[in-house]
Amino acid sequence: MDSELNGEDKVLDYTLKQTKETFEAFVEAVIPRSPKLAEQYGNIQYYGALDFLIDEYLIITLNEYHPDLAEATAEMLNVAAEKLILRNENREPVHFNGSGNFSALTPNDRLLALALLKKYQYTSSHLLFPFENIFFNITDNLIRITMMGYYSEWFGYGMTRLKMPNERILEFYPLSWNQVGYPGPVPGHVFKNSQEQKETQV
Amino acid sequence: MKSDFEVIVIGGGGGGAVVARELSEKGVSVLLLEAGPWYGNRKWPKPNDEQGAKSSSQYEDLSIDILKECFTDLEDDMNSLISGKFRWGPANRNQGPWERRVAHGGFTWQNSGIGGSTLHYLGNSPRAYPQAINRVWPITYDELIPYYEIVEKKLSVSPAPALAKEELFYYGAQRARWEPLETKDIMSPGYRAQPNAILRRSQPFEYTLENSKSYEPYGCSFRGHCVNGCHIGPAVEAVAKRSTFASYIPYALKTGNVEVKPNSFVIQILTEENENKEKQAIGVIVRNTWTGEISEYRADVIVMAAGSIETPRLWMNSNLPENEWVGRGLVNHWFDCVTGIYEEATLMENIGKPNIKPYVGQNSAVRFDYPGLGVIQTFGCTPGVFSSLLYASSDKGYYFENETNPESPWDFEGAVIGEQLKEFMMNYQKTLCVIIFTDDEVSQQNGIILDREQKDENGYIPIITYHPSEKDRIKRDKLAVIAANILREAGAKTVIRANWSPDIYIHILSTMRMGFVTNTDCETLQVKRLYIADNSVLCNSLGGPNPTLTTQALATRTSEKIFSKYFASYHNKPAQ
Numbered sequence: 001m002d003s004e005l006n007g008e009d010k011v012l013d014y015t016l017k018q019t020k021e022t023f024e025a026f027v028e029a030v031i032p033r034s035p036k037l038a039e040q041y042g043n044i045q046y047y048g049a050l051d052f053l054i055d056e057y058l059i060i061t062l063n064e065y066h067p068d069l070a071e072a073t074a075e076m077l078n079v080a081a082e083k084l085i086l087r088n089e090n091r092e093p094v095h096f097n098g099s100g101n102f103s104a105l106t107p108n109d110r111l112l113a114l115a116l117l118k119k120y121q122y123t124s125s126h127l128l129f130p131f132e133n134i135f136f137n138i139t140d141n142l143i144r145i146t147m148m149g150y151y152s153e154w155f156g157y158g159m160t161r162l163k164m165p166n167e168r169i170l171e172f173y174p175l176s177w178n179q180v181g182y183p184g185p186v187p188g189h190v191f192k193n194s195q196e197q198k199e200t201q202v
Numbered sequence: 203m204k205s206d207f208e209v210i211v212i213g214g215g216g217g218g219a220v221v222a223r224e225l226s227e228k229g230v231s232v233l234l235l236e237a238g239p240w241y242g243n244r245k246w247p248k249p250n251d252e253q254g255a256k257s258s259s260q261y262e263d264l265s266i267d268i269l270k271e272c273f274t275d276l277e278d279d280m281n282s283l284i285s286g287k288f289r290w291g292p293a294n295r296n297q298g299p300w301e302r303r304v305a306h307g308g309f310t311w312q313n314s315g316i317g318g319s320t321l322h323y324l325g326n327s328p329r330a331y332p333q334a335i336n337r338v339w340p341i342t343y344d345e346l347i348p349y350y351e352i353v354e355k356k357l358s359v360s361p362a363p364a365l366a367k368e369e370l371f372y373y374g375a376q377r378a379r380w381e382p383l384e385t386k387d388i389m390s391p392g393y394r395a396q397p398n399a400i401l402r403r404s405q406p407f408e409y410t411l412e413n414s415k416s417y418e419p420y421g422c423s424f425r426g427h428c429v430n431g432c433h434i435g436p437a438v439e440a441v442a443k444r445s446t447f448a449s450y451i452p453y454a455l456k457t458g459n460v461e462v463k464p465n466s467f468v469i470q471i472l473t474e475e476n477e478n479k480e481k482q483a484i485g486v487i488v489r490n491t492w493t494g495e496i497s498e499y500r501a502d503v504i505v506m507a508a509g510s511i512e513t514p515r516l517w518m519n520s521n522l523p524e525n526e527w528v529g530r531g532l533v534n535h536w537f538d539c540v541t542g543i544y545e546e547a548t549l550m551e552n553i554g555k556p557n558i559k560p561y562v563g564q565n566s567a568v569r570f571d572y573p574g575l576g577v578i579q580t581f582g583c584t585p586g587v588f589s590s591l592l593y594a595s596s597d598k599g600y601y602f603e604n605e606t607n608p609e610s611p612w613d614f615e616g617a618v619i620g621e622q623l624k625e626f627m628m629n630y631q632k633t634l635c636v637i638i639f640t641d642d643e644v645s646q647q648n649g650i651i652l653d654r655e656q657k658d659e660n661g662y663i664p665i666i667t668y669h670p671s672e673k674d675r676i677k678r679d680k681l682a683v684i685a686a687n688i689l690r691e692a693g694a695k696t697v698i699r700a701n702w703s704p705d706i707y708i709h710i711l712s713t714m715r716m717g718f719v720t721n722t723d724c725e726t727l728q729v730k731r732l733y734i735a736d737n738s739v740l741c742n743s744l745g746g747p748n749p750t751l752t753t754q755a756l757a758t759r760t761s762e763k764i765f766s767k768y769f770a771s772y773h774n775k776p777a778q
Contacts, residue, residue, distance in 0.1 A: 029619065029620065030619045030620070030623070031619070031620075031623060031624060032620055032621055032624075034621045034624055036621065037621060037624060037625065037628075041628060045624065045628065048624070061282065061284050061285070062284075064284050064285050064298060065284045065298055065299065066298060107620060108602065108620065111600055111619060111620075115599050115600065115603070118599075140308070140594070140595060140596075140617075140703065141283075141309060143594045143617060143619060144309075144590040144594040144595065145284075145590075146594075147586065147589040147590040147593065147594045147623075148277070148278060148281075148282065148586045148587070148589075148590050149278070149586075150586075150589075151585040151586040151588070151589045151590075151627065152276070152277045152278035152282075152584075152585070152586030152587075153276040153277065153278055153279070153586075154278045164295065164296055165250075165279065165282075165285045165286075165295045166248075166250050166251050166295055166296075168279070170274075170276065176585075177585065179624070179627070179628065180585050180627045180628060180630035180631075181628075181630055181631045182561055182584065182585045182630065185274075185275035185276065185425070185427070186425050
């Protein structure tokens, strides 16, 4: 998964290391690699969001929404993780690794950190300082965007995946479609012959 | 100053396109201003790349080939809320979307562009529940019926065909002993084929009736891309899903009385005092979304159809008179989503098929109606949108935070992430999802205000807030139990309730309510010659049904009212 696709990795050029690693930690929590599923259902089920570079998808999507939003969001996730740790609400041990508090949490604790932010906005905005405005729009959306990136065609844009939306060209169907049994859009028009029509209607 | 047009319509979506056609067919000259792009028109061969022409007024400009190039069936390309072709934002995707403030991590799902939110809608065209109109609205249900009939005919609304996922829902609903419904005017609970505006193969409609040449086959091919933009058909006006860019706009262009300007964001309504010292609308100020160029147009009548957020926003940004109901009273059907996962053996036994493939068939082809509570309808589509709606959106946290017991109607509740998400999505082909629309009640607390500290190029940014009532919560919980029961009766092995946040805005209604902001003709009470023809003028949630048909029926009626009040006396051409 990491050969030619990472060759032109522009995201790394402008993204701080900690930001990249925070998003990697985030997408890994939402759609992890799963050796257990692979054992049970076949190797294809091993791959997760990291393999399909969904951290990059999150970074470019957030920055398309608002310049520098990705950096600020990573900051917010790290503040949330710190609050979770200080409140002793993490359920599993923390493994500090020099990449910020968020990636030091176990995957489920990372999501609890996000849930903490969400809970607190109802009663207290000071926790969010200085991210109130950003937070306004993105907590649940981070998870939605991760799933959209993972299960949509985005990874299939291959070398063009980091280009502006109009310049992306679908190079292949993403492996996530194989994981779920989605055959991809039916090419051409189903009325060209009756057989195609029949197949589409199965 | 002389008027440039007789009528200006702001917004080329579900409502505005109807007004443009209805009035132009009566001989009225119309300028239709749309903030977003136009897909399927030769004047904009690359609508997201190049600014193209300023306007189009020729039927011959329409191009199915360009439409097919634009609608790629790829869900991130079409439906990313940030950069998708159907986002709420300018045509130029190198710019960000237009900002809105939504509390609690929610989002609004509306489309800019000719067709508006009918670009991504599922074509569902039910009528309102009579009990939600009678004695609640200032007009009766009976007054709406003739206009429902007109729109149903123009859109060729008919009962949706059933494939596997629909068969499974019918099976469950029958076993749960609900009644089949055989009327359009729903008075009691039951299930029925979705009345939708999607042409069945070779179903006669206006286009085929008007022309004698032979056509390629047309009509729905069950490819499952309703939400990603339908382009199935031999010509724009024959596209299977009757988005208004395919149904109303081509017929408006045929009259020769309409000029359409996409990429034109109306930022101000202009008014003056008339001889009776009343305020009246006289024109608009428009900003071109590519160039930033500002233009002014004048007309005798202005129709606002910019949607339930932008219409009140435009009113407030134009400093039109204060009214305690402008922007207030928002309802959004407080959606929820309940999902059943099935085993192959069960599916074989119950419907004789090993899977139901949610990406095949129309995206939503069966519904369950319950006047007094709301709606349940099936939903299936491509996996990105599907997963993010089923599993990413919850007001109850994550599934692992919520205990369920054997008596619970569902096995899981909350957002599903991690390995569990992957396991559920492995069963994508055997997953039946239903979406719930709650009959939520109007409250003046809910709605749109302006963020007076933050502007974008179009004015102060809207802040959207909505808190459902305890009654709404009870109704919605009842619907979720009914939904779970139908899925179980159909044989579901696992049932998951998402329990969506109230801050997800897909149906957005009643922010400029008839009777409060407008009179019963939909002319605003405080500004003459200014009308409203979008979801905002609806008085309430309609009881839960999808709003488009009712808005279109009302827009048809409003067009008649506008014509008879302001134009009938000096137009020679009789009304058609």
